[in-house]
Amino acid sequence: MTARPTPESGSNAAALPALLRRHSMLIILIAFYILVAFTGRGFLSIDNQLNILRTVAVPGMIAFGMTLVIIVGEIDLSVGSMVAVSACITAWMVRLLSGGAMEPSVLVVMAAMVIALGFAALIGMFNGFLRRRIGVPTFISSLAMMATLAGVANLITGGSPIESFPSWYYIIGSGRFLGVPVPVYLLGLAFAFTFILTNYTALGREIYAVGGNIEAARLSGINVWRTKTICLVITCVFAAIGGIVYSSLINSGNSSIARGLELEVISACIIGGVSLFGGKGSIWGAFIGVLFLGVLLNAMTLWGFNPYAQQVVKGALILGAVFVNFAIERR
């Protein structure tokens, strides 16, 4: 959460509340975690903990990219469709390049992945281009992109899943290394990448400046459009990696996966205190938001909540987080 230190906050009396406010979401997460630990059967088991991490790996990864996009003052509503379309492209390309072989070679699979990632990067650049040249707000262009990409995914698969992967392909989504699911490593890598980017690179600092005041950033000699485009590209590529993970999990290219994932991703960012007005937020915060959503969904399952009721709770939570987000900005 954003904490605005006031000149008085240096004194010890005021320091504690400021500290609490800054880490309020972390404190809520810990409190909730403890609550679930006592009430959810098997919550604390290592298997369940790893399961939570594995579940949030893909939305979490995309949320780190989305955090960059929101900080820079844009939004990408098409990440769910991007996940689906890149899963389909990967499967389709594997089939095409291997000529429908039963056990396509590693090289073919790699090439298919590169094509899917390249496609995602191009879409990200195109989004940036639309924003710059035509001035379409990404809220609109990515909404259109959401529908377009979903359609492309359906066109590719013709409605039925493409099952073209070699037998080892499951490893990406369901494999484990040292007991930890492979997607969790990808989540860790995405975290490290975006964390270093935002905190320790000139580009990262420029992302904040552009989102905080685009005119000031432009007049500071920052290439604002390049900065925005880079963020959009990173998010698209992360979504495509997510698509590859999902295609491995279900061992096929299926156009109906990841429907509505953008909602989960954006709400994780908001819960994590990323300001919808741009310029403020952190990867660490987004991570806490992602974990919170993961723990909440896991807890509701352990508590035996009706899945439809789970949706309602999730929606209410997002509304609450948005409310807090706006309330902080209006102060």
Next chain:
Amino acid sequence: MAAIDLRLQGLTRHYGAVRALDDFSHVFTGGQVHALIGKNGSGKSTFIKMISGATPPSRGTIWLGDRPVSLRSPQEALQAGIVTVHQELSLVPGLSVAENIFLGRLPKRGGLIDWSALHSRASALLQEMGAAEIDPHQPVETLSVGRQQVVEIVKASSLDPRILLLDEPTSALASHEVEQLFGLVRKLKARGVTIIYISHRLAELPQIADTVTALRDGIHAGSLPIAEATPPRILDMMFGDLPPLDRPDHSPGLEPLLEVRNLRLAPWIEDVSFTLHKGEVLGIAGMLGSGRTEILHTIFGARAQDAGHILLDGREIGTLSLPARKEAGLAYASEDRKQAGLVLDHAIHTNLVTAPLRRIAQRGLTWMGLERPHVDRQIADLQIKVSDARLPVSSLSGGNQQKVVVGNWLNTAPRVLLLDEPGRGVDVQAKRQIYQIIWDQAARGLSSIVVSTELEDLAECCDRVLVLRDGRITAEFAGTGLDPKSLYAATMAQPEGTRA
């Protein structure tokens, strides 16, 4: 309708300890046009606010004829017959001329808007005011600024004013539009309306005003009938006796650094050429809307010129991108630090290293420790009052915020510093400190271009000042010839006969 006097007695307005207007007493005779003049910050806006009911006076009385009135809101002022036409037009761009004139009091029949009555009344009014060529059906946004100003005054006259306040109505108008506006003013005067006419353009006063009243530092500096109001007497009223300038003895080199050649930038700049020398502080004076900011934007690459060349060390930079010009050594501190200079929510630290990020970063990587020496150096050099550089820059006073804007750019080790209204919204002491910074930098060989509407500031801070008028450089002042009065005369007052 009989003309009515506007009598002001001891009118005073404090803002905290600041007296924006102090003990103003004067009788504005009924049925005349009274020009009210004064430089920026002399109390004109406060005067308008009190007469138009926007701000109540701290002390003093406003009399209409022999009746004291209390104006606690714009509505009460309107009811008393005082109508104000503000400098920023208050028309709704998407609505028609007729709708704008009758906004809030559209004629109705059976609860529905009576469009035919609306349009016939509007065209009658326009005709009566000599503006028959304006079609009442036309959306206001399709009219020129001059026509919009006419609609605004027709709207004001439809309210049957007894007192009409016109706040710089000609500042954005072309000369033929000014003529039409004067026609309107004369018609209203003939009807017995008492008109207070606020203007910066001294040359037009003899054409329209009956008296001239000057404000200086919140005080009534004097009133003259127009026949006695010669330009020197007006300037004396506005500026008083000026204290001698305390510019440091500083002689810039003669080596040219930045050359602007035949710059054209429609609609502001026709043809502007000048040379900035090494270590020189060059001022550009011009009225609002004269294109001062736009010149700086063009030099800096934030806006493309229509024609002309910009050379740094004899090398063309007019085609480079803004980041490339920053790289080449240009720096620009915006006039609007809140909108275009700072990220207010971000830390002072961050705001001091935004422009030089790529210089400071090592292979694209940066961190607080790497940036801190740059932050600390500017805080010390510019004497920015900061308790903790991690606090948001919005926690600083205006003067200190302005120093952060300048410090951000000094961290890029610039060769040319472009300063847009560096003294805006900061107190006198902070202003002095900012000028001291500019001089210190000049002594180290940094060249600056300062643009401002504050002519006294330019005269105080610059080695040389160019006057920008009608898209050209029309005068140049340097050395002993550089003083606010002559600058003012060159910027605002136009010789008789040049305006057609």
